[in-house]
Structure formats: C-alpha cells, structure tokens
Amino acid sequence: MSKQKPENSLASEYRYETLARQIIQLIQQGTFRPGERIPSVRQMSRQQAVSISTVMQAYLILENEGLIEARPQSGYFVRAVTDISLPELEISAPSLDPSHVNLHELVMMVMNDSANPNLAQLGAAMPNLELLPTERINRIMSRLARKAGKGTHQYHFESGLEELRVQIAQRAVSSGCQLSPNDIVITAGATEAVNLCLHAVCRPGDIVAVESPMYFGTLQIIEVHGLRALEIPTNPRDGISLGALQFAIEHNPIKAVLTISNFSNPTGSFIHDEKKKELVELLARHDIPLIDxxxxxxxxxxxxxxxxxxxxxQKGLVMLCSSFSKDISPSLRVGWVAPGRYKAEIEWLKFTLSSATATLPQMAIAEFLESGGYDHHLRRLRREYAGKVAQLYDAVTHTFPPGTRVTRPSGGYVLWVQLPENVDSLELYSLALQGGITLTPGYLFSPTNQFYNFIRLNAAAWSYPIMGALEKLGDMIVELAGRGRA
Ligand SMILES: Cc1ncc(COP(=O)(O)O)c(C=O)c1O
Incomplete structure (x- = not known):
C-alpha cells in the first residue's frame, strides 16, 4: 500500500489522511449529508487522482471514526453523526387489561388533515410518490389494457390472479418461507388482509393481543369488529415482549395475536429470527393464531x-399479511394473505365481503415482479429510505429539545418520537395545525392513551426544505414543555 506523502499536504500527513480530512470537512459543512452516499472508491480515486488503496485507507479511517458506513452492494454512506446522543426509547408498559377501542373520531380527524395539500405533512405514513415506479406501472397497465380481452373485465372469483400468486410464492423464498401459489389469497391491500384474518378467527367481545404501540389502522379494524385489545409491552428495538405475552395468554382467553414483526408502524421495531421462532412456538403451544x-x-x-x-x-397458525402499497403503489390496492389453516374461511370471507380484487392492477404487478423490475426498484428504494430515515433522525436530534427520544429503525420509513413528559401530542397537534403542519399524535396508537407524549414522523418525504417545518415544530415543543413547567 502506497504511503507516499503528497506535495501539498501537511508535512506529517499521508495522502490518505489528507483525503480523510477533506471528506470530514465536506461532511461537516453539509456537502455530504447524513444518509447520503459518498463517491465509490473507484470514483473517488479518479476524482482525486489517487490510488484505490489510498481511498480505501481514507474510507477505513472514516469508518473507524463512525463517520461513514459501508452498506453491502450499495457503497459508503454518511452516518447520522450527531454530537447529541439520545437515550433509547424504553419498552412500553401498558396495563395488562383488555379494552375496547374507541379512536375513530380522532383517526378520521387526523386522516382528513393528512389529505390537505396546504399542510406540511410530517406525520402520515405515505410513501414518497417520487420514489415509486409509477411510470413503469402506468406503461404496463396501458399496454395490458389495450391488449387484454373482455375476460379481464369479468369477475375473478378465485383467490386472485394465479400469475401474481406464483410471483408472491417465489419471492417468499427470500424471507425463509415455503409457499405454494395455492397458499395465497389476493386482497385489497394489507388492510383487507388483516380485516379478513380477524373476521375469520374472532367474534365480537373477543380479546386480541397487540403490540403496544400498534398501527392505528389495525386498531380501527379491532374497533369495527367490537373486539377488545390487550396491549402487550413492546420494545421499540426488538418488538413484543414474549414474557408479557405468555403471562397475558395464561390469564386471558386470547383469540389472536397481532404483530408487525418487521419494521413496525410506528416504532420500526424488528423481531429477530430467533425471537420470531420463539413467538411462533409459544402461540403454537396454545393454539393461538398469529396475524403478522x-x-x-x-x-x-x-x-x-x-x-x-x-x-x-409448523401448524398453519400464522396468517401472513402484506401488500404492495409501500413499495409499488398504495392506490392499486393489491395485497395478500397466506392464511395457513384458515384458507377456506378467508376465501369465503373475501368472496362474501368484496367478491374479488380488481384484475388489471394484479396483472400489472405480476408483470412488474416477473420482469425483475421490482427487485431493481427495491434496491434503490431501500437506499433512498435509509438515507431519509438517517437524515430525519439527525434533524430531530438537533431540533427537538432535551427530553426527546427517537427511534432509529433498520427498515420502513417512520420514526417514533417520545417528547418531554409534559408535552401532550394533541395539544401539539392543534398548535402545529395552526402553523400549517400535521403530524400523527401518539394517542392514535393505543386504545388506552399510553402514548400521549409521543408522535410519529414520516421520513419517506423527507428533504432538507422540510427542515423549516421541523424546526418550527421543535420550537412548539419547547414552548409546550416550558408551559408545563410553569
Ligand atoms: C402496518 C401497516 N399496515 C397496513 C397499512 C395499509 O396497507 P394497505 O394500503 O396495503 O392496506 C399500513 C399503511 O400505513 C401500515 O403501516
């Protein structure tokens, strides 16, 4: 490895040290921002007219200092360096009593505000339309529409388009799952999938165990069915507490457990493989279905x-739900469920409640998946969202007052923020609305108001121009925190 000192560097510096110092300056002055990719080793070597090994050594220094990180097959990225190190969020501590859900008025109020284009949308977990493969999907749809026969417009009563179910079954292999196309039922999004699952296994008044906090859309389904939610303590890092779940199972007739085991909404929690296995085994011992x-x-x-x-x-108890809303299009309304032993009930309910899922969107998604376009698109999407999550995390740590905690998820695109204890997220919501900003108040994620001082932020649409709105929000939080202390 060359260690020649360049002419115009500090006398005691090697070329790779000079390069590392230059990149540090670029990071500090905001040219390379947290979450952004820096030039590849090859590009940097060409740009700076230095050898590959000089760049490698410089990058190694930056990595050791925690300023950049290597992401496999993606390159080097600026880490969300922050001199403020916030403590992690703690495991939630809901009361272990089941309760009815009554959140619909609040949910609809927030939903209406989320549809207002005149407000800075910091909360609603909508994907970034600029990052979705919309043009490609539109081209596929118009070609399919032109060439499709009349048959496309007939009811399609089966479990959904076979070509799509084949694609989903093939992709399932990468998540460790052996599925046949016949194991899958196509639905109108994940919302319908979860709805059908709850419908299949519960009756009004039944108790379902949920992660706490839980995505409010799911709590709404629980409310609609007149079920009772039993909130289980959940760690924002690795998900539902199995000890607490076991205790809850031993003391309540739980009819189903609901989780979002990969990158939950809102905490981004992620249940690692060994814990997933333990969760499934625990429920198998008690014959309780898991709706994941x-x-x-x-x-x-x-x-x-x-x-x-x-x-x-092993027992067909896991009902796996998903959709293409987050990564292809939320408006095509294509999702699916692999309902295990409940397949016959789910097919019947699907037929009874909505007859079928629209055919053309299924055809378009099947073709997109088959062409390899989906994988290519996902690689970019992951890079972009990883960057945006890091940038928003960094911005929150710099703009929100002491006493704030925020999650740093390893997937998805929402952040869960705990505000100082005396800040009420609904008060903040009203104040923010007057200032032209919306966010998602923590109240929505628990039927028992566990999260009054939490908010959810959406990183999907994050860009530096939104910084102004975030700073404004930070000022409002400071104001509310100060009021509480007076
Ligand atoms: C956890 C979770 N489930 C379901 C949905 C809605 O999915 P779909 O549009 O597929 O019904 C969302 C959207 O935010 C979500 O975050």
Missing part, C-alpha cells in the same frame, strides 16, 4: 431480507 403484517418487510436497510414469522409455522 409484513407490509414493510421489503424495505430493509440490513444486509438481507428479514425472515417472516410464517417461516417457522
């Missing part, structure tokens, strides 16, 4: 696709 929502499973920033709980399912 894997809607963000493909948006991982880790080295490989995380496994799904279904991979460990």
């Amino acid at each position: 929502n894997d809607v963000s499973g493909e948006i991982f920033f880790t080295e490989k696709r995380p496994m799904v709980t279904k991979a460990f399912d």
Whole structure:
C-alpha cells in the first residue's frame, strides 16, 4: 500500500489522511449529508487522482471514526453523526387489561388533515410518490389494457390472479418461507388482509393481543369488529415482549395475536429470527393464531431480507399479511394473505365481503415482479429510505429539545418520537395545525392513551426544505414543555 506523502499536504500527513480530512470537512459543512452516499472508491480515486488503496485507507479511517458506513452492494454512506446522543426509547408498559377501542373520531380527524395539500405533512405514513415506479406501472397497465380481452373485465372469483400468486410464492423464498401459489389469497391491500384474518378467527367481545404501540389502522379494524385489545409491552428495538405475552395468554382467553414483526408502524421495531421462532412456538403451544403484517418487510436497510414469522409455522397458525402499497403503489390496492389453516374461511370471507380484487392492477404487478423490475426498484428504494430515515433522525436530534427520544429503525420509513413528559401530542397537534403542519399524535396508537407524549414522523418525504417545518415544530415543543413547567 502506497504511503507516499503528497506535495501539498501537511508535512506529517499521508495522502490518505489528507483525503480523510477533506471528506470530514465536506461532511461537516453539509456537502455530504447524513444518509447520503459518498463517491465509490473507484470514483473517488479518479476524482482525486489517487490510488484505490489510498481511498480505501481514507474510507477505513472514516469508518473507524463512525463517520461513514459501508452498506453491502450499495457503497459508503454518511452516518447520522450527531454530537447529541439520545437515550433509547424504553419498552412500553401498558396495563395488562383488555379494552375496547374507541379512536375513530380522532383517526378520521387526523386522516382528513393528512389529505390537505396546504399542510406540511410530517406525520402520515405515505410513501414518497417520487420514489415509486409509477411510470413503469402506468406503461404496463396501458399496454395490458389495450391488449387484454373482455375476460379481464369479468369477475375473478378465485383467490386472485394465479400469475401474481406464483410471483408472491417465489419471492417468499427470500424471507425463509415455503409457499405454494395455492397458499395465497389476493386482497385489497394489507388492510383487507388483516380485516379478513380477524373476521375469520374472532367474534365480537373477543380479546386480541397487540403490540403496544400498534398501527392505528389495525386498531380501527379491532374497533369495527367490537373486539377488545390487550396491549402487550413492546420494545421499540426488538418488538413484543414474549414474557408479557405468555403471562397475558395464561390469564386471558386470547383469540389472536397481532404483530408487525418487521419494521413496525410506528416504532420500526424488528423481531429477530430467533425471537420470531420463539413467538411462533409459544402461540403454537396454545393454539393461538398469529396475524403478522409484513407490509414493510421489503424495505430493509440490513444486509438481507428479514425472515417472516410464517417461516417457522409448523401448524398453519400464522396468517401472513402484506401488500404492495409501500413499495409499488398504495392506490392499486393489491395485497395478500397466506392464511395457513384458515384458507377456506378467508376465501369465503373475501368472496362474501368484496367478491374479488380488481384484475388489471394484479396483472400489472405480476408483470412488474416477473420482469425483475421490482427487485431493481427495491434496491434503490431501500437506499433512498435509509438515507431519509438517517437524515430525519439527525434533524430531530438537533431540533427537538432535551427530553426527546427517537427511534432509529433498520427498515420502513417512520420514526417514533417520545417528547418531554409534559408535552401532550394533541395539544401539539392543534398548535402545529395552526402553523400549517400535521403530524400523527401518539394517542392514535393505543386504545388506552399510553402514548400521549409521543408522535410519529414520516421520513419517506423527507428533504432538507422540510427542515423549516421541523424546526418550527421543535420550537412548539419547547414552548409546550416550558408551559408545563410553569
Ligand atoms: C402496518 C401497516 N399496515 C397496513 C397499512 C395499509 O396497507 P394497505 O394500503 O396495503 O392496506 C399500513 C399503511 O400505513 C401500515 O403501516
């Protein structure tokens, strides 16, 4: 490895040290921002007219100093360097009593505000439309529409388009799952998938165990069915507490367990493989179905696709739900469920409640998957979202007051923020709305108001121009925190 000192560097510096110092300056002055990719080793070597090994050594220094990180097959990225190191969020501590859900008015109010184009949308977990493969899908759809025969417009009563089910079954292999196309039922998004599953295994008044916090859309389904939610303590890092779940099972007639085991909404928690296996085995011992929502499973920033709980399912008790809403299009409304032993009920319910899923969107998605376009698109999407999550995390740590904690998920695109204790997220919501900003208040994620001082932020649409809105929000939090102390 060359260690020649260049002419115009500090006398005691090697070329790779000079290069490392230059890159540090670029990071500090914001030219390379947290989450962004820096030039590849080859590009940097060409740009700076230095050898590959000089660049490698410089990058090694930056990596050791925690300033950049290597991501397999993607390159080197600026880490969310922050001189403020926030403590991690703690495991939630809900009361271990089941409760009815009554959140619909609040949910609809927030949903209406999320549809207002005049507001800075910091909360709603919508994907970034600029990053979705919309043009490609539109081209496929118009070609299919032109050439498709009248048959496309007939009811399609089976479990959904076979070509699509084949593609989904093939992809399942990468998440450790052996599925046949016949194991899958196509639905109108993950929402319908979860709805059908709950419908299949519960009756009004039944108790279902949920992660706490839980995505409010799922809590809404629980509310609609008149079920009772039993919130289980959940760690924002590695998900539902198995000890607490076991205790809950031993003391309550739980009819189903609901999880989002890969990158939950809102905490981004991720249940690692060994724990997924233990979860499935625990429920198998008690013959309780697990409804696991894997809607963000493909948006991982880790080295490989995380496994799904279904991979460990020996008894057909895991009902795996997912959709293409987060990574292809939320409006095509194509999702699916692999319902294990409940397939016949799910097919019947699907037929009874919505007859069938629209055919053309299924055809378009099947073709996109088959062409390899999906994989290519996902690689870019993961890179972009990893960057945006890191940038928003960094921005929150710099703009929100002391007492704030925020998650740093390894997939998905939402951040869960704990505000100082005396800040009420609904008060903040009203204040923010007056300032032209929306966010998602923590109240939505628990039927028992566990998270009054939490908010969810969406990193998908993050870009530096939004910084102004975030700073404004930070000021409002400071104001509310100060009011509480007076
Ligand atoms: C966990 C979770 N499930 C389901 C949905 C909605 O999915 P779909 O559009 O496929 O119904 C969302 C959307 O935010 C979500 O975060």
